[in-house]
Amino acid sequence: MDVNGRRIGTTVLVVDEAAASRFAMGALLRRAGHQVVSVATGREALVELDVRLRQGILPDVALIDVDLPDMSGYELCRRLKARPHMAGLPVVHFSAVPLAPGDRCQGLEAGGEAYLMMPAEPEEIDAVVRAAVRAARLRADDQALARRLSLLSETIVTVQAARSLQELADAAADGTARLTGGPAAVFVLGPDSELYSGVSRDRTSLALPDAGAHRAVAGLLRRLTRGQSGVRITTVQAPLWPAGFFRPGMQHDARLALIPTQDGSAAVCLATPTRGVRRVNPENEALVARLAQATVLAAEPLLMYQVERHVALTLQHSFLPRPHRLPDLPGVDVVVRYVPASQDAEIGGDFYAVLRTEKGALTAVGDVVGHSLDAATVMVEIRHALRAYCVEESDPAVLAERLDRMLQHYHPEVTATVCLVLIDPGTGRTRIANAGHIPPLIVRDTGSADYAEASGPLLGLGVPHPPPTELILEPTDRFLMVTDGLIETRGTDLAASMEHLRAAAAGALPGLDALCDTLLDCFGHDREDDIAMLALRLADQGD
Template sequence: MDGDDSESTVMVVDDTAASRYALGAVLSRAGHSVIPVASAGEALVELDVRLRAGGLPDVALVDVGLPDMNGFELCRRLKAQPPTAALPVVHFSAVSAGPAYRCRGLDAGGEAYLAVPAEPEEIQAVVRAAVRGARIRTGAETLVRRLTLLSETIAAVQTARSLRELAHAAAEGTARLTGSPAAVFVLGEDGELYRGLSRSRARAALPDPGAHETVARLIRHATAGRTGVRHTVVPAPLWPAGFFRPGASDDAHLVLAPAQDGRAPVCLATPAHADRGAAPNTDALVARLARATALAAEPLLMYQAERHVALTLQHSFLPQQLPEMPGIDVVVRYVPASRQTEIGGDFYAALRTADGVLTAVGDVVGHSLDAATVMVEIRHALRAYCVEDPDPGVLAARLDQMLQHYHPDATATVCLTLVDPAGGRVRIANAGHIPPLLVPDTGTAEYAEVAGPLLGLGLDRPPPAELTLARSHRLLMVTDGLIETRGTDLAVSLEQLRAAATAAPPGTAALCDTLLDCFGRDREDDIALLALRLG
C-alpha cells in the first residue's frame, strides 16, 4: 500500500461477466491492477491465497447482489476477521434501492457505495478515496503501534540494572522497530565494550573479542568531536562479520548517540540492507531510542565508576596474603559481588597482639562507596584499639562507640576471635554476625554458641564466649554473602554451609576453596572468608 492511489490493486467481485469486464476496463485505464472474481466464495479463496503470499488488494468493489452470499454479508465477514478487517470495501449495485442500500453497506462496514452504471471519473474517484482513507488509517495505526513499542523499550532500558541488561533491552527494541537483527554497544570510559543482541541473534555463536575491539575503535572514530545523534553506514569489509548473522558479513547501519557529557557513546547497529522504508519513521524512532539509551546509560556508568573506586578500596585494604602468624595457620578469601551488584563493606583482619592472634570478619550494612569507606575506618580502628587491649568483648564495645560517634546512621556486623596459639584458648565476641564454625578433620562441623547485637546500636553486650580449639579442628568465619540467597531462610542456608564444611577435605585453604566452589558463584553480595587452625 505504498504506491500512488491511482496505481492500486482492485478486486472486483461481480457475478455478471459483462459488468466485471466494464468495471475492470475503467479501472485498468486509470492505472489500477484488477482482480476479477465471480462470487463471494471465490473472493474469500482469492483473499486467503493472497494473504499467504504476503499481501491483500488495496480495495474490493463488491456487488451487493451476489448469488452465494450478498455483498453486505461478505463485507461483514471480511471486517470481522483481523487479517482482512483493514481491506476497504466499496459496494455497488445496478438495482435502484434509494438510500437503503447505502445505509446497509455502511452498517456492514463498507467505506462507500456506487450506483452503476456510473461515470468512469466517479468510479475512479471513489476507489482513490477508499484507498487513501485506508492508507491513512493503517499508517496511523502502525505509527501508534510503533510508538507504543518505542515507549515499552525505553521503559525497559530505563529500568535496566546493568549496562549489559540495558544493551540487551535496547537491542531487542531496535530489532522489533526495524524488523532485522540488531546489536547494541555501550562504550564505557574505561574502554570496556558492553554488548547486547536481539534474542533471535543471541542464540547463535558470537564474534570473538577481536571483533569487539574493532567495533570499539569504529565507535570512537565515528563519535570523536561530534555531538547529537548521527547515522552512518559502515561497509562490510570494515564491520566485523557475525554480529547480525553467524559468520556473515553485512554493511552496518549505525545510529550513534553520546551521553550528555559527550562520553560513553551508545551505538545501535542493524544490517544496512534491511528495508528501512518498510514502516514509517523507522530511522527517527531508532534515533529516539538511541538518545534514551544514552541517557539511561549515564547513571549506570557513574555506578561503574563508583564501584571501581569501592573495589579498589577493598583490594587495597584486604590483602590476599597475610603476614606470618606464629603458631597459627590463617587463610583468607575475598570475592567481590557480581558486576551487576554494588560493592558492600565486607572485611576481614588477622592481627598479632600481645595475647595471641586477633581475627575478625565483618560486614558494614549497605552497598555503596560509603559502606566500603566505613569498612576501612573499622579496620583502622580495630588495629589501633587492639594494641591497648585485644580482648574481643572490649573491642566490640569500642567499635560500637566509634560508629555511634562518627557514623550514627551506619551499622555493621562483626565476629572477633582472640586465639592463644600455645594452648588453643579462643575468646569470641559476636556482633550480629554469623557465628564461627568449628570444622573437624573428621566428624561433624558445629557452630559456636555466641551472639550479640550489631555494632552502631549502643546496646548492652554479652560477655565473650570461650572455647578450646583442638589441633584437629579448623575455625571458619564467613560473611553472609557466601550463603544468603533471596527467598531462602537463613537457617536453611546455615545448615547447607555446615554440611558442606563437614564434607570438605582437610586443610584451611581446601576448606575455603571448597565452600567458594559450592556457594560463591554470581553472588549478589561480597564474600569474605577466614579459616584458621593451630600450627
C-alpha cells in the same frame, strides 16, 4: 502518484454475479491503470482472498455487488472485516438496483468504506476506488506508527530496568530490531574504551565477531562521537564496518544512531544494516533516535556505578591483606578468601582481619551494612581502628565496645556486624565477641560441625556488648568465619541457609583450603553480596 506524477495502479477484487458486468467493470478499471481480479460469488471471493493471503499479495480494494447469489455483499464485507489479516482491506459496495438510504447504510455498518450507485461515470468509479485505497493506507500507516510507538515505549521501560550495561545493550538491540524489522546491534562505549555489545535475538549467537572487530568498532565510535552532542545518524560503509554483527560472516553497510553521554566520556550506538541512504525509513530513524536518547540516559548511572565499583574494589583489595601477606601467627594456620559480588550487584563492605597481639592471634570478619563506596570506606576505617586498638587491648568484647563507640562518633548513621576472635595457640582457649554476625562454625574431624553460641548487638547501636563466649579449640578442629554474602539469598530464611552451610562444612574434605573451596563451590556463584571467609586451625596439626 509516483515521483514522476504518474498514477500508480492498484489491484481491485471485483465480486459480481453477472459476467457481463464483471467484464465491463474490469475493462473500465484496467483503462484507469488498475489490475483486476474477478469472481462471481462471495464464497469464491473468500477462497481467492485466502489464497492471496498465503501468498502475501492481498488486493488493495474489494468492489462488491450488494446482490450476490450465495450471500449479500454486506455479509461478505462483515466476514472479511472479522478476519484479522483482512480487516484492513477497504470495501466499496455497488448496486445497479436503486436502494433506500437505510439499505445503503448497511454497507457502512458492515465496515464498508463507500457506496457506488450504478451506472456511474468511469471517473467517479476510479476516484472512489483510489480514495478508499488512500484512506486505508493512511489508517494502516497510523496503526503501524502506533504499534511502533508502543514498541518504543515497551523497549524504553525494559532498557531503564537493566541492571548492567550488558543487559542494557541486549535490551536495546532487541528493541531496535523490533522497531526496524531487521537485525540490530547496540554498543555502549565506556570511558576506558571498554565496549559492551548486544545483538538482537533474531541473530544467531554463533560466530560472533572476534575481539579485533570489537576493538575496531570501539575506535570508530570514539572518532565519530568526538566533540559531538545530541543524536547523530550516519552511514558507515561495509569496508569500515566489521562483518558479522548483523548476520554471521556477512558484511553490511551500517546505519548508526550515535549519542554521547552528557560529559562526553562515553557513548551509545544503535546499529542496523542498510544498503544506502535511499533505503532509509525516516519514521524508523526518528524512533531509533528516540531509543538512542533513552538508552544513553539509562546507561549513564550504570557507567557511574562501574566507576564506583572499580574504585571500591580497588580500595578493598588495597587494604585487605593478600593471603601470601598475612602476618605470621605462631601456632595458628590461617586461610582466607575474598570474592566480590557478581558484576550485576553493588559493592559491599565485607572484610577480614588477621592480627598478632600479646595474648594470641586476633581474627575478625565483618560487614558494614549497605552497598556503596561509603560502605567500603567505613570498612577500611573499622579495620584501621581495630589494628590500632589491639596494640594495647586484645579482649574481643572490649574491642567490640570501642569499635561501637567509634562508629557512633564518626558515622552515627552506619551499623556494621563483626565477629572478633582471640585464640591462645598454646592452650586452644578461644574467646569470641559476636556483634550481630553469623557465629563461627567449628568443624570437627569426626564429620560434625556446630556454630559457637556467641551473639550480641550490631556495632553502631550504642547497646552494651555481653562478655565474650569462651571455648577450647581442639588441635583437630577447623574454625570457620564467614560473612552472610556466602549464604544469604533473597527470599530464603537465613536460619535455613546457615543449616545448609553447616551440613556442607561437615562434609568437606580435610584441610583449610579444601573447606573454603568446598563452600565456595556450593554457595559462592553469582552472589548479590561480597564474600569474606577466614578458616584457621592450630598449627601443630598440619593440613
